[in-house]
Structure formats: structure tokens, C-alpha cells
Amino acid sequence: MLHLERFLPYRLNRVAEAVSDEIRPIYKGLHGMNRPEWRVLVALAHIGPATATALCRHSAQHKTKVSRAVVALEKRRWITRDNDPADRRSEILQLNAAGHAAYRQIAGPVADADAAIQAKLAPGDRAALEQGLAALERAMGLVD
Template structure:
């Protein structure tokens, strides 16, 4: 008997609600939406703008390509976020000395101030999220995520 069929020869059905990739996506999306309320209310930022601000705040200077890789954002989202943060005067672009097609992005004083304001709020959000889990559940989530990341690189 073919593996894709049940005993009564009906096609196998995928229950999306119990499918792990879908459950992970839904959970990540729900957590991201909840956190987005903080940076949206505070500064009117979109998710890509927040991720760009956070990446530059963490690393100091990055290229748009590096930002996209770090944040798993498509280059058009990175480009729009960079343009918006530049319009706010929160970041500057500096062409690479060797390759003029590459720009190094850096937060301005105002951008860095916004980032520094957001860091404690982000950490408090994470603490509140983790507080919903027992110590054993936190360890299991951390270990499980590490195992899955290791399996997919």
C-alpha cells in the first residue's frame, strides 16, 4: 500500500493547525506582532524599520546586504526601511571607498538615542515573555530551538 494513502484508500490530509512549521510561524508572528506594539506606539516604526534600527544599534555599521541577512528581510524591505530611517535623520549612508555600489549604514545621534530608549523595553518584553514559562519549559524551548537551528544551519 502506498504511504500517502490511508487504509480506506482516501488521500492523506495534513492538519495545518498541528503541523509544526505552521505552528512555529504562527507563534513567531504572534510574538512579533505583540512586540511591534511597543516600537510602533513609541516611534511609529514598522517591523523592517525596527529590525534595521536594532541591527545598526547592535553592530554600529552595516551594509544593506548584511542587514538583510541578519534580519532575514528581503532587500526591498531593507531598502524601504533604510530610506525611512534616513528621512527621519536616524541613519546616514557612506559609500564604500573601494566599491561605490556598497553603502555603509550608521545610526545618527538621534537614531542611536531611539535605539537606546528601545533596548530596555525590548529586554523587559523578553523577560515578561519568558516569565510565562517555567524554568524547565524555558530550558526545553532554548534546547529545542538550538537543535532545530543546528539541523537547518
Template sequence: MGLTLSEFLPYRLNCLSEAMSQEIKPIYRDHFGLNRPEWRVLVALADLGTATAKDVGAHSAQHKTRISRAVRALEQRRWLTRESDPKDRRSEMLTLTAAGHRAYCDLVGPMRAQEAGILDRLSPEDRAALGTALSALENALGLSVAQPPE
């Protein structure tokens, strides 16, 4: 029994994920000047509130190196602040600034509209089946949307 990439579920899901990312990329890149790790950190902090880089990494399924670079870039824009974690001096607490919250709010509408445009290409039945299948896979792998893999 061989392995054909085009029939291998992890490969197919990766290709779909990349295609979806390419569809939304013009929004965060062209309109906001962000790269993929930066917009994910921005949205993760909007979801989490104040959090450590480790928390952001777990929430956004990103490697710590990418998060570190994204944090620096967002800090330079004055979209987030860092403060020492009083419980652990080796860690920093990250928080969106007012400007960071505004950027996040400006990003949400276009991102949701692009997502809706992609989903509109599916029939209502296929959208429902997709949601069911994704939930089933997440459950089978012990994942939840709130806790992506590290």
C-alpha cells in the same frame, strides 16, 4: 499521509513568530512610530555597527526591498547615514547617528521587558526546554543567531 497545518512544524513556528511579533508591535509602533522592518534595521545596525544593506538583510532576515524602504525612513528621521562604500561604489555603508543610537537605547528596555513578560508565562523548565529546542533546530539547519537565513 496528508498534511495538517496545525501539526506542520514550519507553520507552527511561523504562527508563534507572528504572535510574538504582535505582542511587541505596540512598543516599536506606538512608542517609537516604527514598523517591523524599520525596528529590525535599527537593531541590526546597532549590532553590526557600520554595514551595507546586504549585511543588514542577512543579519535581520529581511528582503532587500523592505530594507531599502526602512533605510529611507530611518534616514529621514536622521537616525542613520549612508556613505558610498569605497570598496564598491554600487554599495553604501549605513551607520546609526547619535540620534539613532539614542532611539535604539530607548527601545531596548521596553522590548526586553516585553520579551521577559512573554517568557514569564512559561515555567523555568519550559523556558530551558525552549532554549534547548531552538538551539537544536538552528544547529540542525546550519543556522546561528548571528547568521539568519537569506
């Protein structure tokens, strides 16, 4: 008999959803962004100028999501597109000043909310979560 309470995908999905529910209102309330847009914004802020394919890898999203998110960010005038001299199929995307400003404005509260969630855990539990999560990421081939 399958125990839902111990069933990994069920537990992970449920807890991931609960955590997302606390973060989403921040980037949604501040600029009406959805998750794909928020992730692309974060990815661009971190890795700087990048092609759409690189953003797919770094934001762990499908190319159609990234494509539409990039269009949306472009409409907000937060990113610029430039030709990629090395490959005419792709374009170099990067945040402009307004994009960086928007990122900074959102990243603070989001980081605070993340810290608040982790602060609810006892230090030992927090360390255990970190260890277990890191191990699972390795086991699923998501890192290294």
C-alpha cells in the same frame, strides 16, 4: 491524516505571530516604526557601520525591505550614508546619535516584554524551548 496541532510550520507561525503581536506595539507606538525598520535599527545598533547587504544578512530580510527601511530611517535622521571606499556600488550606513538614542529608548521596553513572555514559562520549559529552538535553527541552516 495531518494533525494541525502537531504540524510544525502551523505551530511555529502561529506562536511567532502571537509573540510578535506583543512586541510590535512597542516600536510601533513609540516611533511609528514597522518591523523592517525596527529590524534594521537593531542590526545597525549591533553590528555598527554596515552596507545594505550586510543588513540583509543580519536582519534576515529581503533587500527591497532593507532598502525602504533605510530610506525611512534616513528620513527620521537616525542614520547617515557614506561612500564605501572599497566598492562604489554600496554605501556605509550607520546610526547617528539620534538613532542610537531611539534604539536605546525602544530596546529597553522590548527586552522587558521579551523577558515577560519567557517569564511565563516554567524554568524547565524555558530551557526546553531554548534547546529545541537552537536545534531547529541548526537543522534549518540558520546558524553556523
